[in-house]
Amino acid sequence: MTRPFHLGWFLQGSSVQAWGEPWTGAIGRDWMVPELFTDMARALERACFDYVLIEDSSYVGESYGGSREVYLTHGLAVPRQDPAVTATLMAAATKRIGIVPTFATFTHPPYLLARMIASMDQASSGRIGWNMVTGSSDYAAKNYGFMDGLPEHDLRYDMADEYMQVVNGLWDSWEPGALVANTETGVLVDHTKVHTVDFQGKWYSCRGPLNSGPCPQGRPVIAQAGGSPRGRQFASQYADTIVASIKGTAAMKAYRDDVRARAAAMGRNPDEIKVLFLVTPILGDSQEEAELRQKQKAARAEAQLPILLAFFGKITNIDFANYDLDAPVDTLDLKTNGHQATLDDFKKSVGSKSLRQAMLSYRGTSGSVPLVGTPDSVAARMGEVMEEVGGDGFLISTNDVSRRAVAEVADGLVPALQARGLARKAYGYEQFRDNLREF
Ligand SMILES: Cc1cc2nc3c(=O)[nH]c(=O)nc-3n(C[C@H](O)[C@H](O)[C@H](O)COP(=O)(O)O)c2cc1C
Structure with a gap:
């Protein structure tokens, strides 16, 4: 039986500039104005994508030859704006699609992050996710004033475990039903249902409660991309959706089976985690x-x-x-x-x-499997890959985010997937997590 699968879009910093790619002349001037991003979000919503994930890092590259020259000359993931701004603009321009900005644990103290995400979840009526990353560069760490470099790889995940306890505690600090808004009694918020967190850990501490009020979704959707054994353990504990770039269907299946088994071992229902595999389709009118x-x-x-x-x-x-x-x-x-x-x-x-x-x-062959062909033949291949892997969908990325590249997917590939019953034709729910769990 043919089943639909999930679709996400990976808005990579490098694809925003994509300097030197054909059809990106306008982007060289347009990246600073919101329409590039809001037009994109509307197009992806028209195609009923589950979400757009906004990739991020917070420094100008200088790993190559110890210089920033190559990064700045060619616009390699720079200039790039704060994803909180891009995500808010995208949310304001749409009604159903999930929006997933990336924030690193070392760039935001837990209270700041929990409050910002809760505010965005409110402003989007329950459509915010958080791509939870632990960072990868000492250059980025040095930008924040309290570190000379990042902690060691696995230690970062240990710290992230504690970070999750704090932010989850903050999002839960407003019990369901705390917001009363009863004009007869004059009570806006039931103070007995709002609690401190009083967290005192090894790396983080926080009093709480959150002053923004609750997330409409309770907690935001958590996206994660842990690939190492420690990273997978982390992702399978917390994530609602896991994004992965794993080469070949056998390895993709093994990865998905592994994170699902880890989740089940921790008492989670593995069907509540949607694993999306990165692909970069190359489409044409003919093969x-x-x-x-x-x-x-x-x-x-x-x-x-x-x-x-x-x-x-x-x-x-x-x-x-x-x-x-x-x-x-x-x-x-x-x-x-x-x-x-x-x-x-x-x-x-x-x-x-x-x-x-x-x-x-x-x-x-960037991405998990090569996809080269007409919209219909690529749609057919995506269906075969999902059959072999077992689920749960694809995270689509293009080399550039010119309007042409977005339209080829939103108005070419997705209708071909829909015609085969492989992609949804309408959103079932108003909130992001409900749509993720729809199938
Ligand atoms: C599709 C995808 C998107 C990612 N997006 C980001 C990002 O925006 N920012 C970031 O710092 N790391 C990002 N990463 C890196 C992951 O957070 C993670 O560090 C990486 O997958 C390696 O896993 P490991 O750290 O467990 O080895 C991404 C990885 C993948 C596969």
Whole structure:
């Protein structure tokens, strides 16, 4: 039986500028005005996406050659705005789609984050998610005034466990029914239903209660992308949706089975976690046109090798300018305190290829499975992949967020998925989590 699956959009910082990609001339000027983002949110809502996830980091890259030059010259995830602003604008322009800004645990004290997210959940009538990340760069850590660098990778997740206790406590500090608004008795809020948190932990402390009032959803939708064993454990404990970039259907299935088993072992219903896999479809009016666009994309990547290396170096903190491009990757001792799972996936998938070839092939098939073809053939392939993997959907990303790229998905691919019964044609509910759990 054909079942619909879930759709998210990954609004990557690099796709906002996408400098050098065709059709992005207008973006070079438009990134600062809200219509680029609000038009996008409306298009994705028209296509009944579950959510748009706004990726973030909070520093200008300088891992490549110890310089900011390549990042600024080519607009590699810079300039970028605070996701709280983009998310609020998107929420105001829409009625049903979920909006998921990214905030890192080290950039916001728990009270600040819980209050901001609760305010956004109210302003969006229950459509806010939080992409919960622990950070990956010492450069970012240095921007906040109280750290010289990030704590070690697994320790960051231990701290995040405590962080979750605090923010969940704050979101729960208003019992259901606390907001009375009874004009006859004159009571706005039942003070017996609003409580302090009085949390005193190893890393965080907080008194509470939250003064913003409650989230319409109770707690916001939590998105997470833990890939390492410790990261998966964390994600399966807290996440409503997990986003993953895992190469190939067998590995995708294994990843999903693993996080579901971990969730079940902790007493959670695994069906309440939706795992969405990152894909970058390349669409054309015919198969030939789509393949031509894929070749053109590969040729652009080849001409931009330092940019690819600089970008990969930003999330792994590795200075690839110091490496011999012809050295086989498995002879290089590549290690990171940043996105460990991503680096492991890269090493596994490229094996003994030279660094040059490895980077080109890794970026050439960015995402979990290659999707190249007409809207209808790509829709069919997505259906097959979901059958093999077991669920729960895809997180779509394009190299750029030009209006053309968004329309190709929202008005080309999604109708083809809908025609096959693989995507919803209308939202079932008003709030984000309810739509996520609809199927
Ligand atoms: C689809 C996807 C989106 C992500 N978005 C962000 C982000 O916006 N900001 C960030 O700092 N990390 C982001 N990450 C990195 C993850 O939070 C995580 O660090 C990474 O998947 C590696 O997992 P690990 O830290 O458990 O090794 C993302 C990862 C994936 C796969």
